Amino acid sequence: MVGGRIEFEVGQTHDTVYSLRALLKDYAIQKAQRLGFIEGCKPFIGIDGCHLKGPYRGVHLMTVALDANNGLFSIAFCISEGEILSSWTWFLKMLREYLKYTEDRPISFMSDRQNGVIGALKSEWPTASIRAYDMYVFKRVMTDICTVSADAKAWLEEIELKHYSRHAFDPNMKCDNVTNNITEAFNSLLGDYRVRAYLSLLEYIRRLVMTRFQQRKEDCQRWKTEFPPSVNKKIVQASLDSRILTMIHAGEREYEMLGLTRISGVPCNHALTGIRHFYGMGVAKERLIDFVHPSLSKSAFVVTYRNMIHPIPNICAWVDVEVTHVDPSPLIKKSGRPETSKEERIK
Numbered sequence: 001m002v003g004g005r006i007e008f009e010v011g012q013t014h015d016t017v018y019s020l021r022a023l024l025k026d027y028a029i030q031k032a033q034r035l036g037f038i039e040g041c042k043p044f045i046g047i048d049g050c051h052l053k054g055p056y057r058g059v060h061l062m063t064v065a066l067d068a069n070n071g072l073f074s075i076a077f078c079i080s081e082g083e084i085l086s087s088w089t090w091f092l093k094m095l096r097e098y099l100k101y102t103e104d105r106p107i108s109f110m111s112d113r114q115n116g117v118i119g120a121l122k123s124e125w126p127t128a129s130i131r132a133y134d135m136y137v138f139k140r141v142m143t144d145i146c147t148v149s150a151d152a153k154a155w156l157e158e159i160e161l162k163h164y165s166r167h168a169f170d171p172n173m174k175c176d177n178v179t180n181n182i183t184e185a186f187n188s189l190l191g192d193y194r195v196r197a198y199l200s201l202l203e204y205i206r207r208l209v210m211t212r213f214q215q216r217k218e219d220c221q222r223w224k225t226e227f228p229p230s231v232n233k234k235i236v237q238a239s240l241d242s243r244i245l246t247m248i249h250a251g252e253r254e255y256e257m258l259g260l261t262r263i264s265g266v267p268c269n270h271a272l273t274g275i276r277h278f279y280g281m282g283v284a285k286e287r288l289i290d291f292v293h294p295s296l297s298k299s300a301f302v303v304t305y306r307n308m309i310h311p312i313p314n315i316c317a318w319v320d321v322e323v324t325h326v327d328p329s330p331l332i333k334k335s336g337r338p339e340t341s342k343e344e345r346i347k
Helices: 017-024 031-040 085-099 117-124 135-148 150-157 181-188 191-195 198-221 229-244 260-264 269-279 281-291 298-304 342-346
Strands: 044-051 059-066 072-080 108-110 249-251
Touching: 031 072, 031 085, 031 198, 031 298, 044 181, 059 085, 059 181, 072 085, 072 181, 072 198, 085 117, 135 150, 191 198, 198 298, 229 269, 260 269, 269 281
Parallel strands: 044 108
Antiparallel strands: 044 059, 059 072
């Protein structure tokens, strides 16, 4: 791994699947992924784990961010024995150390609140906001929930609003996501590799991320706007929605509007109405770049993918070692009778 993090001894053997997993925990992050996240992505990370199928078992832990175009950006990944506190604590500790993320920088994590995740985040990222629209919308929905189930409303009220309600999000994040779909989407990319051996799975992810870096560099060169397509789409929709609004000018540079722009980083229909009134229709389009957060710009996207993940040399170029034996992962037999295919049952 060129510029990445992996620690092992030459000729190291593995007698059990647990010792092999301990090694694979360091097969986590490459330099291009670290720099891409630090320099170009929003300070928003989705974390999740997916159980591996097949005879090898284990859990694939991952962290995924969003680039300026709301595309999936894999930061780090590993294989662990399970979604437990010790595994999540170790993984998030390694993530913090390698990212060199200082406590004064804002960061937000999105999780499904599975076992160990919240505890690990509190211990390793104590200053992070852990995510869940405007206050009046929130209150209205909570009232609707209460009519269906008072217990459900009580359960939600026990969770701090900053974890799941947009109106309480840290505006420094410039991200209005309230679901963990980004990790679910990344999990879906693994497909049949979830039943493969560990190294086959991890090598597939490495190649997937490597080719995505190059593909997105090429995609960016074809953009004809100052903003990524997803941001441009939001601006176009907000522009259409602003046509039915009545402008309320408080005076000088102040206008009455919703606070959605502070959360998303992209001017909403209210903000666009004020911008057009202040600058005029002709100048407003040219000044629009000043009202979009830098992390959502085309330049941020370019910075995210300007590095590259290098390919692994052919096995012929590897250094010869005295010990060449490495035990394969032991097969874990499923309980019950072996499954048979439909063709075998017909016979």
